[in-house]
Amino acid sequence: xxxxxxxxxxxxxxxxxxxxxxxxxxxxxxxxxxxxxxxxxxxxxxxxxxxxxxxxxxxxxxxxxxxxxxxxxxxxxxxxxxxxxxxxxxxxxxxxxxxxxxxxxxxxxxxxxxxxxxxxxxxxxxxxxxxxxxxxxxxxxxxxxxxxxxxxxxxxxxx
Amino acid sequence: xxxxxxxxxxxxxxxxxxxxxxxxxxxxxxxxxxxxxxxxxxxxxxxxxxxxxxxxxxxxxxxxxxxxxxxxxxxxxxxxxxxxxxxxxxxxxxxxxxxxxxxxxxxxxxxxxxxxxxxxxxxxxxxxxxxxxxxxxxxxxxxxxxxxxxxxxxxxxxxxxxxxxxxxxxxxxxxxxxxxxxxxxxxxxxxxxxxxxxxxxxxxxxxxxxxxxxxxxxxxxxxxxxxxxxxxxxxxxxxxxxxxxxxxxxxxxxxxxxxxxxxxxxxxxxxxxxxxxxxxxxxxxxxxxxxxxxxxxxxxxxxxxxxxxxxxxxxxxxxxxxxxxxxxxxxxxxxxxxxxxxxxxxxxxxxxxxxxxxxxxxxxxxxxxxxxxxxxxxxxxxxxxxxxxxxxxxxxxxxxxxxxxxxxxxxxxxxxxxxxxxxxxxxxxxxxxxxxxxxxxxxxxxxxxxxxxxxxxxxxxxxxxxxxxxxxxxxxxxxxxxxxxxxxxxxxxxxxxxxxxxxxxxxxxxxxxxxxxxxxxxxxxxxxxxxxxxxxxxxxxxxxxxxxxxxxxxxxxxxxxxxxxxxxxxxxxxxxxxxxxxxxxxxxxxxxxxxxxxxxxxxxxxxxxxxxxxxxxxxxxxxxxxxxxxxxxxxxxxxxxxxxxxxxxxxxxxxxxxxxxxxxxxxxxxxxxxxxxxxxxxxxxxxxxxxxxxxxxxxxxxxxxxxxxxxxxxxxxxxxxxxxxxxxxxxxxxxxxxxxxxxxxxxxxxxxxxxxxxxxxxxxxxxxxxxxxxxxxxxxxxxxxx
Numbered sequence: 001x002x003x004x005x006x007x008x009x010x011x012x013x014x015x016x017x018x019x020x021x022x023x024x025x026x027x028x029x030x031x032x033x034x035x036x037x038x039x040x041x042x043x044x045x046x047x048x049x050x051x052x053x054x055x056x057x058x059x060x061x062x063x064x065x066x067x068x069x070x071x072x073x074x075x076x077x078x079x080x081x082x083x084x085x086x087x088x089x090x091x092x093x094x095x096x097x098x099x100x101x102x103x104x105x106x107x108x109x110x111x112x113x114x115x116x117x118x119x120x121x122x123x124x125x126x127x128x129x130x131x132x133x134x135x136x137x138x139x140x141x142x143x144x145x146x147x148x149x150x151x152x153x154x155x156x157x158x159x
Numbered sequence: 160x161x162x163x164x165x166x167x168x169x170x171x172x173x174x175x176x177x178x179x180x181x182x183x184x185x186x187x188x189x190x191x192x193x194x195x196x197x198x199x200x201x202x203x204x205x206x207x208x209x210x211x212x213x214x215x216x217x218x219x220x221x222x223x224x225x226x227x228x229x230x231x232x233x234x235x236x237x238x239x240x241x242x243x244x245x246x247x248x249x250x251x252x253x254x255x256x257x258x259x260x261x262x263x264x265x266x267x268x269x270x271x272x273x274x275x276x277x278x279x280x281x282x283x284x285x286x287x288x289x290x291x292x293x294x295x296x297x298x299x300x301x302x303x304x305x306x307x308x309x310x311x312x313x314x315x316x317x318x319x320x321x322x323x324x325x326x327x328x329x330x331x332x333x334x335x336x337x338x339x340x341x342x343x344x345x346x347x348x349x350x351x352x353x354x355x356x357x358x359x360x361x362x363x364x365x366x367x368x369x370x371x372x373x374x375x376x377x378x379x380x381x382x383x384x385x386x387x388x389x390x391x392x393x394x395x396x397x398x399x400x401x402x403x404x405x406x407x408x409x410x411x412x413x414x415x416x417x418x419x420x421x422x423x424x425x426x427x428x429x430x431x432x433x434x435x436x437x438x439x440x441x442x443x444x445x446x447x448x449x450x451x452x453x454x455x456x457x458x459x460x461x462x463x464x465x466x467x468x469x470x471x472x473x474x475x476x477x478x479x480x481x482x483x484x485x486x487x488x489x490x491x492x493x494x495x496x497x498x499x500x501x502x503x504x505x506x507x508x509x510x511x512x513x514x515x516x517x518x519x520x521x522x523x524x525x526x527x528x529x530x531x532x533x534x535x536x537x538x539x540x541x542x543x544x545x546x547x548x549x550x551x552x553x554x555x556x557x558x559x560x561x562x563x564x565x566x567x568x569x570x571x572x573x574x575x576x577x578x579x580x581x582x583x584x585x586x587x588x589x590x591x592x593x594x595x596x597x598x599x600x601x602x603x604x605x606x607x608x609x610x611x612x613x614x615x616x617x618x619x620x621x622x623x624x625x626x627x628x629x630x631x632x633x634x635x636x637x638x639x640x641x642x643x644x645x646x647x648x649x650x651x652x653x654x655x656x657x658x659x660x661x662x663x664x665x666x667x668x669x670x671x672x673x674x675x676x677x678x679x680x681x682x683x684x685x686x687x688x689x690x691x692x693x694x695x696x697x698x699x700x701x702x703x704x705x706x707x708x709x710x711x712x713x714x715x716x717x718x719x720x721x722x723x724x725x726x727x728x729x730x731x732x733x734x735x736x737x738x739x740x741x742x743x744x745x746x747x748x749x750x751x752x753x754x755x756x757x758x759x760x761x762x763x764x765x766x767x768x769x770x771x772x773x774x775x776x777x778x779x780x781x782x783x784x785x786x787x788x789x790x791x792x793x794x795x796x797x798x799x800x801x802x803x804x805x806x807x808x809x810x811x812x813x814x815x816x817x818x819x820x821x822x823x824x825x826x827x828x829x830x831x832x833x834x835x836x837x838x839x840x841x842x843x844x845x846x847x848x849x850x851x852x853x854x855x856x857x858x859x860x861x862x863x864x865x866x867x868x869x870x871x872x873x874x875x876x877x878x879x880x881x882x883x884x885x886x887x888x889x890x891x892x893x894x895x896x897x898x899x900x901x902x903x904x905x906x907x908x909x910x911x912x913x914x915x916x917x918x919x920x921x922x923x924x925x926x927x928x929x930x931x932x933x934x935x936x937x938x939x940x941x942x943x944x945x
Contacts, residue, residue: 021277030275035187036180038407040358041441045869048358076180086178094174097838101646102177103184103359103407132878135869137358137408138646140841140906141877 005069009034010078018065025049027065028075036076036106040135047134050107051075057114076106079113088154089113089147098147100138108134112148121152164655164665165897168834171651172665173644182405185362185377185438192364192434193222195424196279198269198286199447200261203295203516203862204309207259207288210269215285220274223431224282225423227256233393234426238417242486246321247512249313250483253519255419260293262309262481263516264863265446267419272427272435295516295862299455299476302513309481309514318479319487319512323494325569326505327470333507336470340461344541349928350530350911352453352478352856353849355523356874357645359407360439361448363420365428374401374425379414380683381673382641387417388425403673409645410846411522412449414685415485445867450856451489451523453478454530458538461504466542466553468503473534475510480519487512489520489527491573492617497531498568498578499615500585500800501557506570516862522685524846525907532614533929536912540919550916551589551598554613558585565893573686574620576795582890583615588802588824591886595822596804603920606809607819610916612909613802618827618901619691619892623792625680626697628657628704630785632750632759634728634743636661636668638700640693641681643673647903648835652690653697655831656897660701661708662725663742680790687799687901690831695791695895703787708745711785715740715748742785749785751776797892799900801825803844803909805881807917814937816852816918818881826888828900836902837885843906845880850907851914852930853879 002017009032016031023042028034028051040048042061049061052074079087086094089112099105108131115122115130122130127148136144176182212224227235238252257268269286273279294307296316301307305315327336337343364375372394378384378401385401388394406413420437428435439448454477461470477490487510494508539557543550559566561584568578592611593599601609629637638657644650654668671677672693673684682692705725712730713720716738724733731739747763751770755761770776777783806820823840830836853873857866866872883906891898915926924939 019277029186030190033190034180035184036182038184038359039186040407041869043441043868043870046358076178080179086175090178093178094170097171097834099171099174099177099646100648100838100842101357101359101406101408102173102182103357105177106180109178128877132876135358135874135876137356137410137846137874138842139838140843140845140883141880142841142882143838145877 003066005066007068008072010074020064020066022065023061024063024065024068025060028060034075034077038103038106040104046104047107047111048104050110050134052110052114055114055117057111074110076109079109088158089116089151092147092151092154096143096147096150098139098144104134104136108136108144112151116152116155120155122148163659165659166830167655167832169651169655169665169832171648172654173648173650184359184405184407185364185375188375188404189364189434189436192436193272193274193431194276194279195427195435195437196271196276196283197267198283198288200257200264200266200268202261202290202292203264203297204293205261205290206293207257207261207268208291209289211287214287215282218273218278218282218285220278221282222274223272223427224286225256225270225427227254227258230256234391234422238419238484239387240486241484242488244319244486247319247483247487249318250486251310251313252484253419253482255422263518265443265518267447270423270427272431297515297517297858297860297862299478299513302515303476303511309516313514316514317511318483318514321487322509323570324507331505333470333472333505336505337459337461337472340469341463342545343459343461344545345459346541346927348456348458348534348537350452350454350533351930352450353523353854354450354856355410355412357408357410357412360441360444361413361418361420362438363424364436365425366434367429367432370398372399372425372429374399375404376401376421377406377413378403378416379409379643379645379685380416381643381675382679382681383683384416384421385675388421391417391422392426392429401675403643406643406645409684410524411526411685413645414683415449415521441869442867446518446864448518449521450480450518451520452530452850453520454493456534458534460538460542462542465556466546466548467556468501470505471503472507473497475508477510477512478515478520479512480515480517482519484519485521488573489522492527493531495570495572495578496528496615496617497535499532499535500559500583500613501535502559517858524843524904526686526904528614528616528908529850529911532612532909533912533915536612536909537915537927540916550611551593555586555589561586572617572796574796579795580615580798581892581894583798583800583826584888584890585800588800588826588888591888592802592804592822592824595824595884595886596806596820598804606811606921608917608919608921609804609806610913610920611802611804612912612916614908615798615800616687616905616908617796618687618799619793619797620686620688621793622682623790624682624692624696625678625788625790626693626700627678627788628697628700628786630704630742630746632743632746634667634741636663638668638697639671639677640697641678642684642689642693645684647689648832649689652831652835653694656694656698657701660698661705663728667728687903687905691797691895691899691901692791692793694831694899695897696789698897699789699791700787703789704785707749707787708742708785711745711748712740746785750783791895793894797828797894797900799827799902799905801905801909803913805913805917807914807921809918809921809936814933814940816931816933816936818848821881822884823906824886824888825905826890827902827905828892829889829898830887831899833887839902840885840906841883843904844883844910845875847907847910848880849875850930851911852932855930
């Protein structure tokens with residue numbers, strides 16, 4: 001049986017019919033065509049599928065789309081401001097070489113965006129803790145940690 | 160604006176798309192394609208008695224179900240054995256779908272195609288396969304006993320056996336040299352399995368238009384997948400194109416091809432006349448792709464009072480799993496790269512490559528080197544301990560000296576060519592790493608130790624790569640090469656090379672990799688070879704284009720080509736900036752036209768007066784267009800090197816091992832982009848830390864992989880990986896025009912050796928098995944107390 005739900009994705013209301021078992025990650029990727037959210041394990045460990053649900057990071061592979069009917073969701077496609085520039089977090093990742101293959105990157109960007117919204121000047125320990133739910137197999141994390149600190153600086157400069 | 164970008168930390172040109180969700184990975188393509196899923200064997204070793212698909216037939220959205228019997232003869236054949244070797248006397252490969260017998264948990268048995276993946280998996284769950292279980296062979300020691308066989312026609316489960324011997328300068332063999340040495344040691348080392356584990360699994364998407372087949376695959380070699388698919392499906396090569404889109408990491412596992420799915424998905428697309436896609440899920444990746452590392456090594460070494468090696472004998476048991484599609488490259492690499500930066504006197508290495516009922520073993524970043532380096536570096540530490548010498552002193556006593564290059568190790572390397580080191584400076588590297596970590600001032604304390612590991616890595620293996628460079632009339636430069644990218648930043652470093660060679664701003668340069676429509680001849684991305692082989696090919700292609708551009712510009716400017724230079728995309732007479740012509744115009748002039756499609760093009764049409772009427776518009780020996788193609792085929796491998804050192808602390812109660820500092824000195828010849836090289840090293844070290852402390856594939860006695868998930872197979876998070884301190888040494892390779900070596904695998908290679916060295920130093924207990932978990936260390940301590 002299918003259900004009609006509405007998701008507010010990156011500021012736009014999207015109406016979609018999904019079976020109850022459709023994962024939010026599959027709904028975003030396959031039903032809405034927002035393929036920036038990646039799926040790395042489908043059991044909630046790697047963090048590649050992280051999106052923001054009402055501003056808070058969640059594993060979209062562990063979430064049924066029907067359970068978030070009416071909710072606001074931000075995906076990697078919605079992180080950059082409308083003027084075409086990259087967000088401070090995105091710019092910091094580029095500047096610090098915080099990505100290689102880029103597959104885990106959308107999950108990190110969403111996680112870090114939420115982290116810095118809550119804690120604009122995290123300590124080294126807080127950064128490590130904040131990204132400790134996301135796996136990256138390419139970078140060794142060193143430049144990701146650097147990018148989080150740099151993003152905090154960029155955000156502070158913009159205020 | 161400078162276009163001398165070689166050597167600069169240029170920001171990556173692939174990042175804007177990857178940061179905004181605009182990357183195109185395999186499963187981002189083919190939104191409307193049918194989905195494939197597979198019924199895979201739940202048994203490690205069993206005979207298939209019957210397959211009943213009837214219960215699945217009513218699944219809504221089901222399109223097709225295929226077993227081995229449904230495959231045409233050509234499609235159902237065993238997959239190719241990619242790298243044959245005379246010593247691989249009993250090579251065996253799988254059928255795309257199991258025929259009669261399954262030999263590891265995860266082997267594909269039935270293929271289902273349905274409207275979407277949910278429906279395909281529903282159908283898989285309903286298909287009933289009846290198995291008669293056979294005795295599984297698990298673990299190297301059980302395998303070599305040969306009581307049970309993985310393949311009934313492979314006695315003793317031995318797929319390959321190879322002995323290589325290099326006598327000492329005086330002609331004595333290793334055994335004799337060891338027996339007559341002042342000191343000897345003998346010991347056993349164990350390394351467990353790990354795996355590449357890219358965050359994007361494998362995947363294939365195929366479309367067939369009735370004549371042409373296009374295949375997208377998350378692969379490290381699109382050109383070779385193309386040839387394999389064309390051969391298996393009986394298609395003329397020009398009708399098949401293969402594209403590697405953005406690939407979410409490879410680390411070796413994606414060099415294997417054709418995977419069963421790379422044959423079956425295109426075949427199903429042709430048969431059904433529909434687009435078909437398969438994207439691997441994580442459990443599938445664990446049980447049906449490939450693993451690496453697992454070896455047992457028996458070592459005997461003879462040495463003198465200074466710790467100089469006189470003879471070394473290593474006997475290796477290598478677990479290659481159920482099949483050998485990639486031949487015996489991994490144990491060959493272990494056997495040869497084990498030598499590292501040292502002169503070992505006489506050397507004898509023997510390996511047996513052995514079948515077990517487990518996932519096949521093919522190269523994972525480092526490709527046998529971490530095991531070889533673990534062996535040699537453990538040997539060095541044991542000698543130092545035995546003689547009561549500093550561990551770095553023993554290493555230094557055995558180093559090949561800078562003036563001894565090129566240095567012939569007297570063996571045959573993995574490319575079938577002599578193992579001759581091209582360049583290096585190992586004493587300087589040791590000095591640098593000791594300084595970086597503070598070796599001489601290190602304060603030892605209970606539970607606090609320091610370790611070191613040295614390696615040499617053969618990189619940039621042939622046979623060749625090519626590059627194509629085209630400058631179009633808009634002044635843009637289009638670079639392509641056939642090998643693929645999985646995050647190495649090729650779009651950036653190859654553009655840096657082109658910018659430097661051509662004198663064109665990098666913003667005007669675009670790079671395409673891994674697309675057979677753009678470049679059909681290539682080998683693939685593995686063995687730290689892309690920068691070396693494609694980088695040089697692109698540089699050579701650029702030089703051809705530059706020469707042609709200068710020739711045409713000289714004609715237009717009525718100047719001598721030797722007086723011309725290119726800066727910022729404009730050709731001008733040296734010292735006379737006003738006598739100039741932009742490359743965009745040169746590109747127009749290079750291509751005589753009949754039709755003017757825009758204002759620029761009008762300058763090259765037949766009444767524009769630019770061509771001499773007494774000569775053919777395209778002169779003899781010339782071709783239209785401002786483009787060039789060239790290849791680089793190395794005579795043999797380049798040899799990068801590195802030395803790592805680490806400080807660890809161990810918890811007296813929990814036996815937890817914490818890496819406090821990690822230092823890397825690295826020599827990959829000339830650096831193209833130091834930011835990217837450092838990124839490669841960081842990532843390699845992180846994988847090495849995983850292999851040293853956390854990652855192991857745990858098979859039970861029935862051949863079940865009991866930790867086939869990210870919950871149970873522990874890959875390091877940010878909280879587990881130390882900050883890596885790096886320093887670079889550049890000894891250019893004399894073998895190639897750019898003097899570069901290769902950096903992709905470097906970081907991972909010595910990490911297990913370094914951590915073992917440091918833990919041993921902290922604990923005073925020999926560390927002869929890797930990985931080492933807190934519980935392993937706890938038991939080692941308990942064993943010492945007993």
